[in-house]
Amino acid sequence: MSHKRVTLADVARTAGVSSTTASLVLSGRGSELRISPAVQERVRGASAELGYRPNIVSVGLRKGTTRTLGLVSDTVATGQMAGDMIKGAIEAARDHGYMLFIGETEGDPAIESALIDAMLDRRVDGIMLTSMFTRTRAVPAALERLPTVLLNTLPAGPTRAPAVVPDEVAAGRAAAQLLLDAGHRDIHLVGAGPGADDVPPDTVAGHERLTGIHEVLHAAGLEPASGHLCDDWVPPQGWAATHDLLEQHPRPRAVICFNDRLAFGTYQALQEAGLRIPDDVSVVSFDNYPMADWLRPGVSSFAIPHEALGRRAVELLLAEIAGGPGGPDVHRLPVPLRARGSVAPA
Amino acid sequence: MSHKRVTLADVARTAGVSSTTASLVLSGRGSELRISPAVQERVRGASAELGYRPNIVSVGLRKGTTRTLGLVSDTVATGQMAGDMIKGAIEAARDHGYMLFIGETEGDPAIESALIDAMLDRRVDGIMLTSMFTRTRAVPAALERLPTVLLNTLPAGPTRAPAVVPDEVAAGRAAAQLLLDAGHRDIHLVGAGPGADDVPPDTVAGHERLTGIHEVLHAAGLEPASGHLCDDWVPPQGWAATHDLLEQHPRPRAVICFNDRLAFGTYQALQEAGLRIPDDVSVVSFDNYPMADWLRPGVSSFAIPHEALGRRAVELLLAEIAGGPGGPDVHRLPVPLRARGSVAPA
DNA sequence: CGGCCTTGCTAAATCGTGTTAGCAAGCTCA
DNA sequence: TGAGCTTGCTAACACGATTTAGCAAGGCCG
DSSP states (O other): OOSOOOOHHHHHHHHTSOHHHHHHHHTTOTTTTTOOHHHHHHHHHHHHHHTOOOOHHHHHHHHSOOSEEEEEESOSOSTHHHHHHHHHHHHHHHHTTOEEEEEEOTTOHHHHHHHHHHHHHTTOSEEEEEEEEEEEEOOOGGGTTSOEEEEEEEESSOOSOOEEEEOHHHHHHHHHHHHHHTTOOOOEEEESOSSTTOSOTTOHHHHHHHHHHHHHHHHTTOOOSEEEEOSSOSHHHHHHHHHHHHHHOSSOOEEEESSHHHHHHHHHHHHHTTOOTTTTOEEEEEEOOHHHHHSSSOOEEEEOOHHHHHHHHHHHHHHHHTTOOOOSOEEEEOOOEEOOSOOOOO | OOSOOOOHHHHHHHHTSOHHHHHHHHTTOTTTTTOOHHHHHHHHHHHHHHTOOOOHHHHHHHHSOOSEEEEEESOSOSTHHHHHHHHHHHHHHHHTTOEEEEEEOTTOHHHHHHHHHHHHHTTOSEEEEEEEEEEEEOOOGGGTTSOEEEEEEEESSOOSOOEEEEOHHHHHHHHHHHHHHTTOOOOEEEESOSSTTOSOTTOHHHHHHHHHHHHHHHHTTOOOSEEEEOSSOSHHHHHHHHHHHHHHOSSOOEEEESSHHHHHHHHHHHHHTTOOTTTTOEEEEEEOOHHHHHSSSOOEEEEOOHHHHHHHHHHHHHHHHTTOOOOSOEEEEOOOEEOOSOOOOO
16 A cells, blocks of 8 residues: 555646646547647656556446456356366456456355345446356346356357357267268267157256267267266266166277266276277267366367457457447357267277 | 546546546545545546446556465466466455466466566566476576565575475375374385385375374384385276286285376276275375365265465465565465365274 | 638546535534 | 534545646637
8 A cells, every 4th residue: 555556647747737638648539639749748757657557437327338357157167167167257358457356156046136135336337147058047137237158158048149159060960970980880888878858957058969969870870879878977977877787788999978977987888898998899079178188098089169258258348348249149269170089990 | 449548637537637637536645644534525426327346457567466376386277276276366366356377388487488588568466387297396586576475495505595395295194194093004106106205206295295204103103014106196007007016015004195197097906906096005196186076985085175275375475465474484384184084094 | 701611629527536625504602 | 592412314525647628828820
């Protein structure tokens, strides 16, 4: 608290002009309003010399804009996904001179509402509504008049807000195609399937990945060789599902796991059964967690572009703030394959 | 933009009083300054009826306090650790009516400096300097006059800022003691050791855990049976280190892995060598990643209290903001054991 | 010579709140 | 009865920027 921050009035005094003049010069409207080049130079010099930085709080009061965005998430503690998505958002925001408030609702509507209020109290210029697993949700009424973007989330009802999500259907198609191209015909599913409705509740990813897989298999005149629904996609369930699979089909040749944690369980079960990857069984998976690299051999996995999702959401939000159209478009980002050693020809 | 937000002046007008009176009543100084109960009631009624919420930007300009904190991290994308620590900080902040700016430096001093400036521009009330792996760092001069707390980080030089870190020495002691209590005498180390200086550079956790392990072993008249330094604590290195270990000692009985990712690699190598956990080998580890639960059997691991660290940092910061002492104390939080099935009697 | 335009700058209002100083009315009391 | 006190409230300024309106000086022109 000792040193006071240098204020616009200080700059003006040093340059020997009024603070109006200083403000005009520093906001670039100097020439437009006929401030002489000599004075402009003096103001800029004083500003640089004193190390002047405008007080954004004051600007916020005057202009109603705070160069601040809010990110409302259901949880930020879901490992890599959360981290990368937030990282992308933070970086994109910083690139444009914005800062990010981050809040967490734990799925509680009361907390969410309080959080949104807290952000509105601080006059954020826009808000991103995020979920750490892709899902569908309604947009709170309070946000219909503030620039808003849905991140990793699809709107439940009609809304002005655009959405940014990974293109999971395409990823599902690519996963099935990858195995078909390797010559496999009997493709087992761990995590969801075999029917189109055999997916964990409330998860968009499961539904869309399965849709893509079905599309490609049907086009080739095939059905999944088997499907094993898991309601929580963690290694123990992947292990159990693969265990079931092996009882019905002792020598599977190709498995699609619905994410890398399931794949971890699948690896454990296959290895305990004495089956080698990829020589005996080919495995392909989704998410591209760090774990995909740590399994032996690494599992080929489709990488959700978390960082790009966060980045794109910020860019859409800034466009909306700048007065862009901001239609309720759904932006689907590609989910590229990270090939490792888990797929071999049939 | 359509509906204007309701302002203090609106409340005052509705209640038929001056905005001074409304301000006094709503800030609780009404009785102190002899506003009659009847008027106080009217003001509060009007405020509730209109749904008045003070404009924090304006308050910030007037009082210089924004009810906002900054969290400056080297990276937020390091999985669970980052997420939980940030989650703890966010929740503690919210509990006290504060919001959190989160920024990421990627270890670049220029970005860090720009980030701190951006937060100062927005008049944060205090800043937390965080690292996602425990390390030592200097406090930028710009922060010596703003309330500051180091989170998961120790100060390199003299500073006013207190620090919050996990008590890694105690965790190291407890790990060694756990194996000694189970009757083990030959204890192998994967990730660091055997000598006190055999630690990855710049990591406080490695150094302190090793110190604790040494303390307990020495007190029992023992030395580590072997030590295997890994410069990056990831599964492939854990696998390689354990591979080395098995060449020197084909039948190890007890292993301390310096984190769960190393333990993952150790599991892989032990299982490939046909050794069973815990019947043949006991394994204990640190960090308590989700992965610790996913290994079969789960690995007993010392849990870094990430959420508590974040929470405590916010509490210290708020105490400092409230004018507390804010001495340069180092707060060490306990690192409790999460026992699973990876340790058996010798 | 008086009205009008241009040039180059500034005074003052504004955003929404907190805070200091003080005012009007009624009461007390010598 | 009038000085002084209490009660209950408000006017006005401050925070630090932006923005609107406008002023003074000089030149031009009929």
